[in-house]
Amino acid sequence: MTSHPVQSPQFFLTAPSPCPYLEGQFERKVFTHLVGEKASDLNDLLTQGGFRRSQNIAYRPACETCRACISVRILVDQFQPSRSMRRVLQRNSDLIAIEYPAEPSSEQYSLFRDYLDARHRKGGMSDMTVLDYAMMVEDSHVETKIIEYRIADADSRITGKSTGPLVAVALSDVMGDGMSMVYSFYDPEHHDRSLGSFMILDHIARTRQRGQPHVYLGYWVAGSRKMDYKTKFLPQEHLGARGWEPFRA
Numbered sequence: 001m002t003s004h005p006v007q008s009p010q011f012f013l014t015a016p017s018p019c020p021y022l023e024g025q026f027e028r029k030v031f032t033h034l035v036g037e038k039a040s041d042l043n044d045l046l047t048q049g050g051f052r053r054s055q056n057i058a059y060r061p062a063c064e065t066c067r068a069c070i071s072v073r074i075l076v077d078q079f080q081p082s083r084s085m086r087r088v089l090q091r092n093s094d095l096i097a098i099e100y101p102a103e104p105s106s107e108q109y110s111l112f113r114d115y116l117d118a119r120h121r122k123g124g125m126s127d128m129t130v131l132d133y134a135m136m137v138e139d140s141h142v143e144t145k146i147i148e149y150r151i152a153d154a155d156s157r158i159t160g161k162s163t164g165p166l167v168a169v170a171l172s173d174v175m176g177d178g179m180s181m182v183y184s185f186y187d188p189e190h191h192d193r194s195l196g197s198f199m200i201l202d203h204i205a206r207t208r209q210r211g212q213p214h215v216y217l218g219y220w221v222a223g224s225r226k227m228d229y230k231t232k233f234l235p236q237e238h239l240g241a242r243g244w245e246p247f248r249a
Helices: 039-048 083-091 106-119 130-138 188-193 195-209 225-232
Strands: 029-033 052-054 057-061 069-075 095-101 144-151 166-175 178-186 214-221 236-240 243-246
Touching: 039 052, 039 057, 039 166, 052 178, 083 188, 083 195, 095 195, 106 130, 106 166, 106 178, 106 188, 144 195, 166 188, 166 195, 178 188, 178 195, 188 195, 195 214, 195 225, 214 225
Parallel strands: 178 214
Antiparallel strands: 029 057, 052 057, 069 214, 069 236, 095 144, 144 166, 166 178, 236 243
16 A cells, blocks of 8 residues: 655745834744644644744744844643733623634625724734625634624524624634734723723633633734733743743733
8 A cells, every 4th residue: 555645844934024013123023834734733833832823824933133033822721810811701791602604794894994993903904805804704724713792682582692792803823732813903982891801811711611722812022012911911921942831921
């Protein structure tokens, strides 16, 4: 019987470009394609090694003079919400979260545009069209979910669903050891709800229900105020030169 060896992925390096997080720094990324029947296994392996997924690409920083981007994952079994996090959960107890296959909608895109225009007007995603958004959601060869968060309506207690206003959306990968939050956005008019934190708390609960140990939050950038929120979800591990190690605030 003839055996066919598994083809190793090819990795590529981007050219330097201005860092979106640290002024005066330049970033480079190493990336590979996530395609074919082994895409999920490869995504699991690379995510555990500090990569992130964007559409059918897995990438990680490969900057020449900076190591500020650090991969973060929450230890689900040991996590206990703080007092402020319990207040966030209570504040959003009227929301209904439903998990769907990764399919885009015009309602999602409208919320996505409101979020970008209010929070990231000068960011790299600010000019994304509805087709770009559809590609971000659909172009995945791994198990990816869309989670919609809606305000409960009159029938929600009976149906467990809602046709109320859509206030937040999360695009997430389901992996062998947990969930990876690829991208999330929310209605900027509901800033008092702390919806970004609420979605992380919801992912912790979902991952715990699946019996899995980790929620991957992507990169924490030391020195970037916009990333500080990620280190509030303890206990967590950070990926360093010696592998995943406990983070101490």
